[in-house]
Amino acid sequence: MKNLSTKEYLDTFNKGAFQVSLINWFKSSQRTLPWRADKDPYKIWVSEIMLQQTQVDTVIPYFNNFIEQFPTPIALAEAEEQDVLKAWEGLGYYSRARNLQAAVREVKESYHGKVPEDKDQLSALKGIGPYTLGAIMSIAFEQAEPAVDGNVMRVLARILNINEDIAKPRTRKLFELIVREIIASHDPSSFNQGLMELGALVCRPKNPKCDHCPVQEYCQANTLAIQGMLPVKTKAKKQKKLSYYTFVIENNKGELLVEKRPDNGLLASLWQFPMIETKGVDMNMIPAFIEATFHTNVLTIKQLAPVRHVFSHLIWQMDVYAIKVDQLPQIAANQLMLISNQLSDYPFPVPHQRIINMLV
Numbered sequence: 623m624k625n626l627s628t629k630e631y632l633d634t635f636n637k638g639a640f641q642v643s644l645i646n647w648f649k650s651s652q653r654t655l656p657w658r659a660d661k662d663p664y665k666i667w668v669s670e671i672m673l674q675q676t677q678v679d680t681v682i683p684y685f686n687n688f689i690e691q692f693p694t695p696i697a698l699a700e701a702e703e704q705d706v707l708k709a710w711e712g713l714g715y716y717s718r719a720r721n722l723q724a725a726v727r728e729v730k731e732s733y734h735g736k737v738p739e740d741k742d743q744l745s746a747l748k749g750i751g752p753y754t755l756g757a758i759m760s761i762a763f764e765q766a767e768p769a770v771d772g773n774v775m776r777v778l779a780r781i782l783n784i785n786e787d788i789a790k791p792r793t794r795k796l797f798e799l800i801v802r803e804i805i806a807s808h809d810p811s812s813f814n815q816g817l818m819e820l821g822a823l824v825c826r827p828k829n830p831k832c833d834h835c836p837v838q839e840y841c842q843a844n845t846l847a848i849q850g851m852l853p854v855k856t857k858a859k860k861q862k863k864l865s866y867y868t869f870v871i872e873n874n875k876g877e878l879l880v881e882k883r884p885d886n887g888l889l890a891s892l893w894q895f896p897m898i899e900t901k902g903v904d905m906n907m908i909p910a911f912i913e914a915t916f917h918t919n920v921l922t923i924k925q926l927a928p929v930r931h932v933f934s935h936l937i938w939q940m941d942v943y944a945i946k947v948d949q950l951p952q953i954a955a956n957q958l959m960l961i962s963n964q965l966s967d968y969p970f971p972v973p974h975q976r977i978i979n980m981l982v
């Protein structure tokens with residue numbers, strides 16, 4: 623099917639009537655969410671970063687706790703990175719938290735701790751992409767900026783019968799141009815939030831509730847009964863599988879060996895139990911490896927339940943062993959010995975939290 627221009631997609635679209643239906647529905651049906659209590663740009667910013675890749679119900683308690691601990695950009699800027707990661711623990715995609723803190727440090731230094739209202743200044747901050755920019759500009763500052771994420775693309779692909787692949791960056795640009803054309807300049811906040819809310823509550827990926835949809839009369843997918851065929855999205859590449867031996871090493875004082883991950887890359891600066899890739903390493907070699915690495919004697923080895931963790935692009939398959947040793951005289955600079963009730967003071971990624979839960 624031929625791709626159309628923005629103008630052609632909107633040729634017969636009644637944008638004024640659509641805006642009224644969408645905004646009225648949003649005002650009467652929106653969910654009560656903590657970041658909607660006021661139009662504080664910092665809270666909207668935090669919520670939008672947390673909501674990337676994460677469900678609303680999961681985000682709510684994290685958001686409340688985060689805002690209680692770091693109520694202002696200055697409070698977050700001045701916090702220890704480990705405390706910020708601890709508050710983010712379990713949400714995943716930890717670079718979001720690190721970028722957010724780097725950005726509010728810039729806000730503190732350059733804008734006296736006030737989130738800038740200027741589009742160029744805001745978009746120059748770390749971690750603020752076009753979607754987050756549009757959400758903050760429209761919701762907090764009432765500017766007619768598009769905020770296009772996967773939900774919004776799904777809704778508009780159905781309403782306007784857009785068959786282009788939403789996995790492609792240029793398709794997102796097309797949707798941004800379309801939203802620029804149809805956004806309600808008198809209430810861009812309710813318009814953008816209305817599209818997001820419609821995607822979350824009514825125009826769901828599967829089984830959209832068209833009979834209860836406030837914009838059903840404008841929807842081409844509904845007229846043509848092709849809701850299930852839209853949006854078009856090519857499949858993401860298969861995740862790469864990595865297998866690890868993971869060691870819960872306990873010394874003769876009951877202390878456990880943990881280590882901090884490098885400051886860059888996946889799960890940067892989080893804590894974990896030592897892991898090595900299984901590739902080419904037979905489990906029979908592990909006692910000798912532990913003894914040589916830590917100058918100790920292995921007393922017992924017990925296999926625990928395996929842990930499997932799926933990231934967006936990776937799968938970790940972890941064979942987990944509890945290993946008792948007599949002492950650990952030599953540990954590396956990024957390693958610590960902790961008793962089990964100290965583990966909760968440090969941020970661990972979810973697969974290692976699951977190991978901690980096994981130990982309790």
Ligand code: SF4
Pocket residue numbers: 777780781824825826830831832833835836837838841842843844849
């Ligand atoms: S009518 Fe159905 S497919 Fe169209 S926007 Fe509403 S819920 Fe989505």
